[in-house]
Amino acid sequence: MQSHLALLATFAFFVSLVFAVIAKDDPREQLRFGGLMFGGFLASALVLGWLMYPFPL
């Protein structure tokens, strides 16, 4: 697997999963927290990626 996006998503999945399970006890809260974190990882990576697109100038 060499796709940057797939690797990023895999990494984000594992980190979100572990943080959600550590931080929350209720499965519904875990799902919500983990989903938000996973989405945040992907969204911030995409936004930062596009912001860096013009560099180096």
Next chain:
Amino acid sequence: MRATAAEETQSGTLVLLCLASWAIPGAGHLWLGRRTKGLIFLVALPLMFAIGLALHGRLFPFDLGEPLVGLAALADLGIGVPYFIASSLGYGSGEVRAVTYEYGNAFLIVAGLLNLLVVIDAFDVAMGRK
């Protein structure tokens, strides 16, 4: 003031719990009866570590002359027994020319650091803080 026998026993158990939790990801939670959490950690963290190895990541040496390499080695060690299994089988030499090398390192290092967080969480649960 000297600790009572009960307190010494409790602290001994806590040390054992933390060691078990570090050595086998999720073992501390399983010990404390948090079965679902323990099983999730038991599967997710070694899997993340294995993916890191498959991506040609490197298990860094304990090189005190290079502080960042030493810190990465400590983070790698955080995963516990899987680290020693991988090292003894010759995995984790790192293929710096591989396009996934840096991803592999990120997976290996973060898996170790997450396991250390899991150890702290198990400690908190054992102390009745959670």
